[in-house]
Amino acid sequence: MEFNFLLSSLFLFATPLFLWLLAQKYITSVKNLPPGPRPWPIIGNMHQMAKNPHIVAANFAKKYGPLISLRLGTRLLVVASSPEAAKEILKTQDRHLSGRSIPDALQQSFIDYYFVWARDCNEHWKSCRTLCRAELFSAKAIEGQSNLRNEKLAHMLDFLNDTQGNVVKIEELIFATLINTLSNILFSKDFLDLKDDVAAHRLKFGLFKILENSVTPNVSDFFPIVGGLDLQGLRKDSLNHLDELSSFSEALVKERRARIANNTVLVDHQKDFLDQLLENNFTTAQINILVLELCIAGTDTVVTTIEWAMAELLKNKSIMNKVQEELKRELQSKSIMNSDLSKLTYFNACIKETLRLHPVVPVLIPRRAIESCEVMNYKIPQNAQVWVNVWAISHDPKVWEDPNTFKPERFIGSNVDFTGHDFEFIPFGGGRRMCPGLPSGVKSLQTMLASLILEYDWFLPNNEDPAKLDMTEKFGVTLQREKPLEVIFKRKE
Numbered sequence: 001m002e003f004n005f006l007l008s009s010l011f012l013f014a015t016p017l018f019l020w021l022l023a024q025k026y027i028t029s030v031k032n033l034p035p036g037p038r039p040w041p042i043i044g045n046m047h048q049m050a051k052n053p054h055i056v057a058a059n060f061a062k063k064y065g066p067l068i069s070l071r072l073g074t075r076l077l078v079v080a081s082s083p084e085a086a087k088e089i090l091k092t093q094d095r096h097l098s099g100r101s102i103p104d105a106l107q108q109s110f111i112d113y114y115f116v117w118a119r120d121c122n123e124h125w126k127s128c129r130t131l132c133r134a135e136l137f138s139a140k141a142i143e144g145q146s147n148l149r150n151e152k153l154a155h156m157l158d159f160l161n162d163t164q165g166n167v168v169k170i171e172e173l174i175f176a177t178l179i180n181t182l183s184n185i186l187f188s189k190d191f192l193d194l195k196d197d198v199a200a201h202r203l204k205f206g207l208f209k210i211l212e213n214s215v216t217p218n219v220s221d222f223f224p225i226v227g228g229l230d231l232q233g234l235r236k237d238s239l240n241h242l243d244e245l246s247s248f249s250e251a252l253v254k255e256r257r258a259r260i261a262n263n264t265v266l267v268d269h270q271k272d273f274l275d276q277l278l279e280n281n282f283t284t285a286q287i288n289i290l291v292l293e294l295c296i297a298g299t300d301t302v303v304t305t306i307e308w309a310m311a312e313l314l315k316n317k318s319i320m321n322k323v324q325e326e327l328k329r330e331l332q333s334k335s336i337m338n339s340d341l342s343k344l345t346y347f348n349a350c351i352k353e354t355l356r357l358h359p360v361v362p363v364l365i366p367r368r369a370i371e372s373c374e375v376m377n378y379k380i381p382q383n384a385q386v387w388v389n390v391w392a393i394s395h396d397p398k399v400w401e402d403p404n405t406f407k408p409e410r411f412i413g414s415n416v417d418f419t420g421h422d423f424e425f426i427p428f429g430g431g432r433r434m435c436p437g438l439p440s441g442v443k444s445l446q447t448m449l450a451s452l453i454l455e456y457d458w459f460l461p462n463n464e465d466p467a468k469l470d471m472t473e474k475f476g477v478t479l480q481r482e483k484p485l486e487v488i489f490k491r492k493e
């Protein structure tokens with residue numbers, strides 16, 4: 001027994017050491033890597049990147065330049081922190097750098113069906129993207145969703161009217177509204193009841209845990225040879241959540257298949273995304289994963305951005321007054337739901353400024369070099385992981401004047417937009433892996449935020465002074481508020 005324990009301890013210690021020596025030999029043999037801080041034996045720069053890696057990498061960029069390399073165990077990580085470096089990665093070398101590193105926690109048997117995490121831009125990824133663009137995110141699709149969006153927005157406002165004076169957790173309210181909008185677009189069904197916060201919490205927690213597991217520092221990622229052991233249990237935990245969450249869609253897919261087979265589709269049923277997926281021969285397993293990924297990618301990003309926008313507007317009273325005036329003046333008695341909110345200059349500048357100051361995906365979703373290539377005259381070897389540090393670019397005083405201040409005015413009269421062509425402002429990424437959900441995400445941000453601003457006055461619980469609101473960030477795939485925002489809504493006269 002003791003001998004076995006000794007042997008396995010020796011194995012656990014010796015394997016990373018051996019691998020590190022091998023990796024060290026390989027990495028040092030690669031000539032002309034981007035510069036970076038000296039790595040420690042075995043762990044490399046892991047200890048330096050443990051907390052707020054987006055800020056740590058931004059500070060390294062000040063010392064070593066806009067393209068740096070770091071070592072995380074046996075892995076090589078390259079981080080770009082300037083618009084020029086981002087442009088080379090997302091445009092010039094987009095094809096070579098379009099792979100994804102799938103975190104060990106998400107290495108599951110259905111790996112070939114991933115969309116967001118698809119390792120390469122393979123055939124399945126292409127068909128997901130083409131179908132989603134046509135059926136979910138095109139101008140025609142967004143227009144077609146407007147009644148449904150209006151209905152879900154109205155439910156949210158009814159809920160707020162009924163609970164006036166209570167403390168509302170913004171993330172839960174927005175999450176439930178978004179999930180129901182999405183689940184109706186996908187399946188013509190509500191996943192949640194706004195009043196049932198237990199179910200909302202369960203669903204949100206499951207999605208959150210999958211995201212959290214994917215960025216938790218994991219020995220298996222740094223030393224892939226021990227990946228199969230799942231020493232931290234993250235793979236197992238993610239699989240449990242994935243299984244539980246898949247049950248939400250699995251039953252609906254089964255029911256629809258049966259209805260189609262028996263010719264008993266409801267008379268008033270309008271074609272939804274599930275019908276499109278079935279017509280395109282997606283299997284149930286492929287549908288489950290696609291739905292899950294859309295729910296993960298399409299809720300947390302919007303929820304977090306709305307929270308940051310509200311926190312900034314609470315903190316900056318004069319900006320809030322200007323937005324309110326613009327909304328009242330331009331919309332007059334027209335309903336928000338039937339108005340073209342993209343014409344509201346100051347309001348949209350506030351949304352852009354929120355996405356600049358609090359880029360919700362701070363280092364984009366990590367990419368992987370599918371082939372080795374050159375960026376800024378440095379070598380990026382095959383399989384290196386690549387981050388584009390959007391947070392660093394957004395906070396760089398060489399790129400933005402007074403970068404730490406919330407100043408929507410900087411976007412007035414400026415053509416800079418988040419469509420992936422202005423590399424100083426890329427909250428949705430760029431190139432072939434750019435966010436396909438941008439039109440849907442922006443529409444949700446505009447309608448929800450405008451309704452909350454126009455219909456209610458906002459107060460913080462316990463008469464807290466908004467000027468002193470804590471704005472500490474918490475790093476993850478999404479850059480959330482460390483303290484979730486809670487607000488008391490009072491309907492305007």
Ligand code: HEM
Pocket residue numbers: 115116117118129293294295297298299301302305360361364365427428429430431432433434435436437438440441442445
């Ligand atoms: C405020 C809203 C949103 C922001 C800021 C945002 C941001 C991003 C970013 C930065 C990426 C990675 C891009 C890259 O690697 O270059 C991404 C990917 C993705 N987003 Fe979004 N997103 C938002 C909303 C949405 C919505 C509403 C959906 C769908 C319902 C969505 C679906 C996706 C998908 C499927 C991907 C993966 C694309 C791929 O790998 O090919 N996103 N998003």
